[in-house]
Amino acid sequence: MQITDERARTRFSVLAIAAEGQERASAHESPGALGGFEFLDNLPVEKLAEECSERAVRALKSPYIKGGQMPVVMGNAFGGVIFHEACGHPLETEAIRKNASPFCGKLGEKIAQDCLTAIDDGTIAGVWGSLAVDDEGTPTQKTVLIENGVLKNFISDRVGAAELGLPRTGSSRRQSYKFSPVSRMRNTFIAGGKSSPEEMIGSVENGLYAAKMAGGSVNPATGEFNFAVEDGYEIKNGKLGQSVRGATLIGKGHEILPKISMVGSDFELAAGICGASSGHIPVTVGQPTIKVDSILVGGR
Numbered sequence: 001m002q003i004t005d006e007r008a009r010t011r012f013s014v015l016a017i018a019a020e021g022q023e024r025a026s027a028h029e030s031p032g033a034l035g036g037f038e039f040l041d042n043l044p045v046e047k048l049a050e051e052c053s054e055r056a057v058r059a060l061k062s063p064y065i066k067g068g069q070m071p072v073v074m075g076n077a078f079g080g081v082i083f084h085e086a087c088g089h090p091l092e093t094e095a096i097r098k099n100a101s102p103f104c105g106k107l108g109e110k111i112a113q114d115c116l117t118a119i120d121d122g123t124i125a126g127v128w129g130s131l132a133v134d135d136e137g138t139p140t141q142k143t144v145l146i147e148n149g150v151l152k153n154f155i156s157d158r159v160g161a162a163e164l165g166l167p168r169t170g171s172s173r174r175q176s177y178k179f180s181p182v183s184r185m186r187n188t189f190i191a192g193g194k195s196s197p198e199e200m201i202g203s204v205e206n207g208l209y210a211a212k213m214a215g216g217s218v219n220p221a222t223g224e225f226n227f228a229v230e231d232g233y234e235i236k237n238g239k240l241g242q243s244v245r246g247a248t249l250i251g252k253g254h255e256i257l258p259k260i261s262m263v264g265s266d267f268e269l270a271a272g273i274c275g276a277s278s279g280h281i282p283v284t285v286g287q288p289t290i291k292v293d294s295i296l297v298g299g300r
Contacts, residue, residue: 003137009128009282010039011271016052018060025245027055027212027230032128032271032282055212055231058243065232065244067299071207072249072292073200073235077268078213080285083118084188084274085218086225086253091120091145092171092183093160094277100221102254103151112149112257115193119144120155122170122186128271129188129284133170135181140170145188146257157183175279182278189286193263200262200291202238208247208297209233209240216248223253226298248298256292264288 011032018025029048033039074082090101103111122140124130131140136158144152154164157172160183173184201209209232216227227249234241269286 003133005132007034007131008036009034010037011128012040012043012045014045014048014052016049016056018053018056020060023060025056025059027052027059030271034126034128034130059231059245062243062245064246064300065208065234065297067247067297069294069296071204072295072297073197073204073207073209074290074292075209075211075213076264076266076287076289078270078272078285079210079290080189080270080287081213081216081272082225082227082249083190083253083287084185084272084283084285085216086223086251087118087257088120088155088185088188089218089220089276090223090253091154092185093154093156093164093166094182095220096154097160097163102223102252106151107154109151110149111151111254112146113261114148115263116146116149116257116260117144117191118146118189119191120169120171120185120188124187127187127269127284128282129186131186134172135174136172138168138170138172140186143169143171155183155185157181173278173281175281179278182276184276184278184281185274185283187269187284187286189267189269189284190263190288190290192265192267192288195262195264195291197264197266197289200264200289201235201240203262203291204235205237207235208244209235210247210249223255224251225253226250246300250296250298256295259293259295260290261293262291264290
């Protein structure tokens with residue numbers, strides 16, 4: 001049997017850097033799609049450049065945040081990178097079968113509040129991380145990972161599914177023939193809820209609004225993460241305050257999940273690249289705005 005899948009992808013990146021003396025601040029946007037150059041036809045390049053420039057200048061002129069344990073309202077789209085890294089990787093059978101995940105043995109258990117549903121879906125037309133079949137020839141599918149707070153499925157490849165007695169989810173991926181395919185995410189996101197960003201901000205007395213996330217690091221075996229906030233604001237008495245810089249979100253994915261108490265209706269996806277044992281592959285992250293009741297925020 002011969003199976004083919006054509007995967008043309010297009011991505012456009014903007015990076016803005018603001019400088020004053022020895023101080024530097026940056027902001028970026030990197031939209032992408034499964035498709036050809038037609039993706040660029042209606043891309044608002046000038047708007048993206050202007051927004052990045054404004055964020056970089058705003059960060060440069062902002063005071064550094066005073067860190068501590070506090071509630072955080074986390075913005076949509078690329079905010080989903082924390083779920084991808086701190087929860088998505090530990091839900092791959094590559095981690096589960098090695099007993100290197102905090103989610104081992106927890107299928108069917110309550111691991112989050114009722115408001116949280118998380119999905120890994122390779123079937124969304126035109127989206128950056130989609131594919132028709134995985135790199136073992138299995139048709140891709142929509143996989144509900146967490147439903148109303150209950151762990152329902154893992155992300156599996158042929159080996160992981162066989163060892164753990166699970167169905168294959170069409171999630172075996174690799175960068176090229178130079179790598180062995182393993183279970184990897186596709187388009188992974190927290191599904192939309194019913195709350196509004198204004199409701200979430202209004203429910204916080206003193207905290208942080210992380211409007212835009214940047215990069216970070218994670219230990220997949222423990223779920224420990226450390227992610228920078230690119231565009232952040234103080235929340236004071238239920239209202240947005242001054243912009244702040246230097247904020248980082250620190251925690252463990254499986255410990256943060258139960259603290260997500262509100263999920264917004266402003267769902268959005270964002271393109272990314274994920275590096276792991278089978279190389280670098282295109283993936284999509286996403287979420288609506290969410291509220292985390294308590295998380296450690298690092299400062300300067």
